[in-house]
Amino acid sequence: MSGARKTFRIDGDFEMYRGGIIRSPEIAYETWGTLNERGDNAVMIFTGLSPSAHATSSEKDAAPGWWEDIVGPSRPLDTRRYFVICANSIGSCFGSTGPASINPETGDPYRLHFPMLSLEDIALAGKQLIDHLGVDQLAAVVGPSMGGMTSLAFTTMFPEASRSLLVISSGPRSLPFSIALRSMQREMIRRDPDYEKGNYELGAGPITGMRLARKIGMVSYRSAEEWEQRFGREKVPEERKTGDGFALDFEIESYLEAHAQKFTGQFDPNCYLYLSRASDLFDLAEHGGSLEAAYGNIGPQKITVVGVSSDLLFPVHQQQQLAEGIAAASPGKDVNYVEMPSIHGHDSFLVDMDRMRPIVQEFFAGL
């Protein structure tokens, strides 16, 4: 466990958005910078599906965070100026209560007895965390990918809780192409005999299913253009070839395998299933009766929506519609749409730092 990680226990029953309760769940989080006297310089980051709360390094934990280039002193989200908070999502497995946690009522892991997870649960836990930290109103909520959907949930459920909103490579709901890919990922995990219907031993479990799911993930996170430029039809060096005609002899196959192997063992399979399904189920329209009505219920005055031209998971047209929809629903607001012309697909916010930095910088400069 990282030295920078803190834990907040929510007192009593946590009521889940789609029914069921969790008794006194814990939320793992990190903070950087200092809350000022007026208490108005806090920024909350909601994460994508798989990251922990460790968005960036600090004196207490020098390991690079998942958004190291964006968050830190003198970086676009400047921790000398802002009090930055990042939590591990409820339902995940990096310190927050989720399917791999022990159910205090039974003494066993929740596994599939964990109630259905929704991004609204992550948003509510985030609200309880900022209340706990003494933050009345955030300067900004920032959410890339799944975290963008969580941010939209948060700012409609708690419209007064933040003055601004930065949604990156996300959307008001998942489209069928994304649902299809995630559905296949879940099926690969659940069909692996080592999944044992969810009752695998924690830390072990469906390695093959998780590897295959991660490969599908990489296909949806990157882009065909990037791979064409980067790998083309390169083969692995002769000494790495096995002679098996079906071996992973193309560099693209080898690259996917390396990413897949790095992922397995890191992430609990049941937690992955819950977070994946929560992403499918999210529909901002539930927060108003229609998408148009929900757009009008988003609280922040300043909103920036960032899309990437090569994103397969949340295509730019969806994000243009999001920005236009919010602007139409709330004519007085400062709503911006920024398109990043990156070839790095959905993952551009993690890998195309030269394009991402100035966008985040400009957002915060304008607050």
Place this chain on the structure above:
Amino acid sequence: MSGARKTFRIDGDFEMYRGGIIRSPEIAYETWGTLNERGDNAVMIFTGLSPSAHATSSEKDAAPGWWEDIVGPSRPLDTRRYFVICANSIGSCFGSTGPASINPETGDPYRLHFPMLSLEDIALAGKQLIDHLGVDQLAAVVGPSMGGMTSLAFTTMFPEASRSLLVISSGPRSLPFSIALRSMQREMIRRDPDYEKGNYELGAGPITGMRLARKIGMVSYRSAEEWEQRFGREKVPEERKTGDGFALDFEIESYLEAHAQKFTGQFDPNCYLYLSRASDLFDLAEHGGSLEAAYGNIGPQKITVVGVSSDLLFPVHQQQQLAEGIAAASPGKDVNYVEMPSIHGHDSFLVDMDRMRPIVQEFFAGL
């Protein structure tokens, strides 16, 4: 077996492009129409990865073929005018010799003892078939998808064998995105415990692996736009829901499952693996030393390349490059590039008939 299907046995050893031999392989094929006296009205269709030789129905076999709307009397490829030939690819499992066929030397199925398959082998078998049928020179070679790559192989290996070439939703070689998807499909099949390292009982085998592979296939064959328009976020009716939180409750999930179930049992898993890998390995550059040189070695005088704007597997830029490359290498030739603005992705040639028909019609009208 269909009443229209004929079989041609290749005498002696068939030498495979990447080494190895098959003793006296059989090629299943169908023909429609009549070879005229001059012998100059024959058209050869090379198929995609999974179809049989049954491209269209006839009096002998009334079942609709895989390209029923394109091939037939008064259809765009008019069988009153042309003598149309379609073969099941060598290496496949619909009557032609492949990994599921009995090896006459052992009395057992070849399975993984089948030599590595290449699209050049399919092209060579096609050449031997037209020789057998008494066709000196084809009026046209037509190839959609994998068949387009086979057609490019055929027209460089046998430059005098056809006067024209129609390549649809294909390319001179596979790009890493396509290789990645096929690699995952193969891994799903091979990782299914019922695959038994290729030694499953013929007709049984890795059902789950084939189902999952087919779902990945559907993702690569169709497009996100199509699914957004067609399914959106529709859920299956209440009576089909199981109450399982991870069940296939979105219509897109149910649609993929229906397609996947239809596919399994139809196609031999080992044959699928061989044809899939052959698609990865094909590189037209091998037929000249570079792509540019290979373009110059393509025989036909009239060449049309058709691409679809929403194709993920063979993106249009690749097909523009193919048409431009051929035109640049052979300035005297009649080279056309046609872009179909369809949302149906790679499968447009099978499903968007209103856009496909006039393109094939115009190609043959110009011969």
